[in-house]
Amino acid sequence: MFFRRAGPSYFTATLAKTPRQTISRALRECHAFGRKRIMDVIVIGGGIGGIATAYQLHAAGHRVCVIERHATVAQGATYGHGGPMLPSPLDVWFGPTFMGTRRANKTGIVFKPGFDTATRDFAKKLALLRDPDAFAAQYARLRPLVDLSRRMIGEIEAAFDLDYEQRTGVLHVFRRERELEQAAPAIELLKRFDVPHRVLTPEECIAAEPSVPGDPPFAGGVLLTDERTANCPLFTKQLKQILEERGVEFRLGREAASIRLDGSRAAVELMPLDSALNGAREVELIAADAIVVAAGIGTPGLLGRVNAKLPLHPLRLHTLTAPIAYEEHAPHITVVDSIKRIAMTRVNQRLRVAGGAVLQSEAKTVRPLGAGLVDRVIALLGQGTHDWIPGAAKVSAARTWEGLRLLSPDGLPVVGATDHARVFVNAAHGPAGWGLACGSAKVVADLVSGLTPDIPADTLAALRIDRF
Ligand SMILES: Cc1cc2nc3c(=O)[nH]c(=O)nc-3n(C[C@H](O)[C@H](O)[C@H](O)COP(=O)(O)OP(=O)(O)OC[C@H]3O[C@@H](n4cnc5c(N)ncnc54)[C@H](O)[C@@H]3O)c2cc1C
CATH class of the missing domain: 3.30.9.10 (D-Amino Acid Oxidase, subunit A, domain 2)
Incomplete structure (x- = not known):
């Protein structure tokens, strides 16, 4: 179990009907340990976005817990991929x-x-x-992420010799x-x-x-x-298996109800298990040093308390x-x-x-x-x-x-930091996110680690959540 094994910066609490004070205490305890090099990171979402992010965070040395509402990973948009891995200028869903x-x-x-x-x-x-000029400028901003994604997929293939119907x-x-x-x-x-x-x-x-x-x-x-082209859900499941064997915790069948913020601190509120069956009112609160929202279509709802309404x-x-x-x-x-x-x-x-x-x-x-x-x-x-x-x-x-x-209305995904220092995002890849999610996972992992991502500043700016 992620939190049982984890160091003191994790905090998990079961909250009763009026959880306000308990939440504040939980968040304070979590914060007291401050930001450190090896962090405890929660990733919400078990699609290619979440699993690739968990992979990069784990590779960077962080302790990672993935929350996914389905009983297994790759059940959202990731399940329905068409095949092409990385978007060429002919594949993006914008342009002439x-x-x-x-x-x-x-x-x-x-x-x-x-x-x-x-x-x-x-x-x-x-x-x-x-407009051809606007299209060329926008694809030029995306291109470094395509190149980074190609490198990240290549590194994973070289490390694990995966066969996922390429x-x-x-x-x-x-x-x-x-x-x-x-x-x-x-x-x-x-x-x-x-x-x-x-x-x-x-x-x-x-x-x-x-x-x-x-x-x-x-x-x-x-x-x-x-x-x-390749099988995205198969790749996602293989990566999940690798991560599980290496100690990444998966909380499957659990839904993140909301992200709780208190000053500089953040935590995830998990829906009670079987709440519909037994009418349970207790929720579980888990806090960590950083939270990455990679929840596909569920992303804007979860970020509602962090960023203004997104035009996705x-x-x-x-x-x-x-x-x-x-x-x-x-x-x-x-x-x-x-x-x-x-x-x-x-x-x-x-x-x-x-x-x-x-x-x-x-x-x-x-x-x-x-x-x-x-x-x-x-x-x-x-x-x-x-x-x-x-x-x-x-x-x-x-x-x-x-x-x-x-x-997104400008055809690019939303990747990087948010208005809250502990909350990050990897989402809105549109219909071309199979491979791209792997590069943006590296961008997010670098930002969580306090490193400068290996993409030009204008690409990073073009992916930011506050660009709209
Ligand atoms: C039909 C179709 C064809 C496509 N074809 C291609 C293609 O050929 N090439 C390409 O590059 N891309 C393609 N795409 C796009 C690509 O599949 C997506 O960009 C990519 O899978 C997005 O992954 P994701 O992890 O962001 O989202 P998802 O796969 O949707 O994952 C999000 C996960 O978060 C979970 N979640 C959401 N909210 C919560 C919550 N509150 N608590 C817990 N869990 C939560 C969901 O259950 C889901 O598993 C296609 C998409 C579709 C639908």
Whole structure:
């Protein structure tokens, strides 16, 4: 047990109905030991964001406890990843090729803001990044985090020799000439950042991936020769196993109800176990030297007492996982409908198709989608496979899944310190956070340790929570 084994700077208390004085005492005791080099750190969230953060904190020598409301890790957005690990300029969910119109059959995104001004404003802000200069400047800010993430994933692979269904090669395809032209600023960025790639004619696309049909005709593609896809939940679970064996404590099936702040001190209030069953009113308070919130969609709620309301918006995304139908039609590299942001990745004898985003008001997004909308987005994904890799998968036998991601209005994640000295954040990676979360985990671990992260100051500033 994390706290039983831990040194005196941890404090865990069971709080009765009127916990105010007890909380203050708990926090005072925790604080009395002051900040020290080896710290006790609580990470809220057992997705790739939380587990990668726990890994980096543990590697930095800290004692770590992960709190996750599900019975195991990788059950949130991490479960539904599409495959591509790190976002190239073609993969980010902003820029000239993203949401050019409101028509879902053109953009791959169902945009239904209704009368909700917040959702409309959010979409307008993202649309500002369709300007090629604004897009280039924003991707340039993100790029060092992509590079850092690549290094961190490489170090983990080298240390543990993990097999998590990695594959190399991602082919972005474009139906119309105009769409390929829209992608020109992204292709420029591929050159500028030395991302290995080849701009291909339709014939060259078919040679690179024979499952792509030449009829109906299409404009061409971009092959990212070195970019990889892999199984994010499998990686997350393997990392969790490694951490558990090394003494990181996991409190699974426990929900962080809130973060309690008292002056310079912070603690996490855990929901009672089985409270719904026995009506228990006791909550458990655990304090540590630092708290990292990596709670995916749950992040803004937990940070409510730390930072002003964040302008992050939930986005619903879908996956289809279908058995391979005909081996000769199955793709060997990942094929991405670049404009519709639909990724089709082969995983052993299955095909995983991810995308089908629905952007609605926050209130509607957190409620289940109506059957009509579900059918519409699943049809979008099915159409993606029909268009680009027909006959590859038995779509009629597919399993569907949906998950929520937080997206920021400037397309970048929220990573780093918060308004409270002991509270940090690693969240809002949008639909491209599988690999990025590994680099931002290192940024957060450095900040918790009082070190300067190994990314330029303008990137760090562009990720800050108070940038909005
Ligand atoms: C369908 C889909 C496809 C995607 N495809 C790709 C892709 O191809 N490439 C890519 O890079 N990214 C992709 N993404 C995005 C990527 O999966 C996410 O960016 C990433 O998984 C985010 O991880 P996370 O840890 O921040 O969030 P999550 O995985 O959601 O983890 C947050 C965790 O916190 C827990 N939690 C929340 N609140 C509390 C609380 N109060 N107490 C305790 N626990 C709590 C949740 O239960 C959850 O397990 C995709 C996402 C989806 C949904």
